[in-house]
Amino acid sequence: MSDQTSAHRCRRGTRCPRRQLEGARWLGAALDAPTGICDTDYRLLDRALGELNELWLALRMLTRPSLAAPAGPGPRGSKTPPLPLRAEPLVTAEAIHRELSGWATLTRAALNTRPPRRPDVPKAVHPDDRLMHLEAYDVGRDSQHLAMALDTLLALPRRPMRRWDPTGTREDVAHLDGADGAVILLNLHQHAIGVAGRSRLVHQSVLPCPLCDCQTLQRDNGDSDWHCASCGTLVPENKIQFFSRVLLQDLDDADACDQCDELGRRHDDPNGTLCDHRPAQAHAS
Structure with a gap:
């Protein structure tokens, strides 16, 4: 497939909800313009950005139950669950924070805007949870900003960025643009749903939709x-x-x-x- 043809396909590839079978390969939906993702994924990304804040909090609660407990005397959850129980939720929560912060910073630079100032943490918050409250504010602020600047995100040019390799053991330099960022956020949202235990059993039909003829x-x-x-x-x-x-x-x-x-x-x-x-x-x- 030529580069021109590849540029006019949804970047999510086999995860695209409107993927198409060509020969023996599943490809992302064909696009009229090189926007990076299809209209369906655009709507899914808008919804995902509205849910990532809640998913981040749910994952952090799995690793830090004390966040949900009131300050002062009384029973509190354990701050350190066993390692196998907390590793995957913690890694996923940190990935949500990192990705939202990174792509929000780039879109603000493109728009020549600055993030609002962090509010002061209430004194009633337990000292062990103060940093998490600041992170919660950052996640909510950045997800809301990206939801309002989706077109700016998709229009970001390709640039070198430091990324961890799939094994998580080595940091490499990858050349990514805004459409790559949209795909990363979509896939991260889908992964976070599973880690948080909110995934559903969904049945897929082999029949095409009677209205749009997509096999979705x-x-x-x-x-x-x-x-x-x-x-x-x-x-x-x-x-x-x-x-x-x-x-x-x-x-x-x-x-x-x-x-x-x-x-x-x-x-x-x-x-x-x-x-x-x-x-x-x-x-x-």
Whole structure:
């Protein structure tokens, strides 16, 4: 694939909700302009930035239960849970803080603005939790800023940035732009949901959406309706069953038809309209 074609595909690749199968590879949705992410991921990013603040707090509560306890005498949670219990939530919470701070700093520089001053920590806050309260303010401030400056984030030019390698043992220099930042934040939000124990069992349908034709119909476990992650259309279960019967019947008709292949593409015009599976003698007449 050429660089020009790659630049006009959603950067999330196989994680793109509107991904497309080309040959044997799943690729991100095709874009009309090199915006970096598709419209669906743009909306998901806006929602993710509104949730990262709460996810950060939930992850920090897993590693520091004392944050939720009142100051003063009385029972307090343990400040140091066992290492296997606190490692992944702590690492993910720190990644949320780091990524939000880094990309918010770059967008503020592009907009020539400064962050608001931190408020003073209330005296009632336990001394062990004062730093966490300041971090909580930073996470909320930066996520709110990025949500209001999404277009500025996506327009950030490519620049060298120091990043940890996938093993977390070595720091490298990577050349990233704003679209890469959007993908990083989206994937981090998805990962944080799982670490915080809020992931849901979601069923994916093999049928395309009847409205936008994207293969992104999904349903939460136990729900009776399907919804399209691309256009938001709600499709009742009985309609999904009807579409399945129609599709299976059409595949059977195509298999028995001598005018087209197994997918209904005509032998005489593979790129034209699909075959209506009439018998050969009907075509001849």
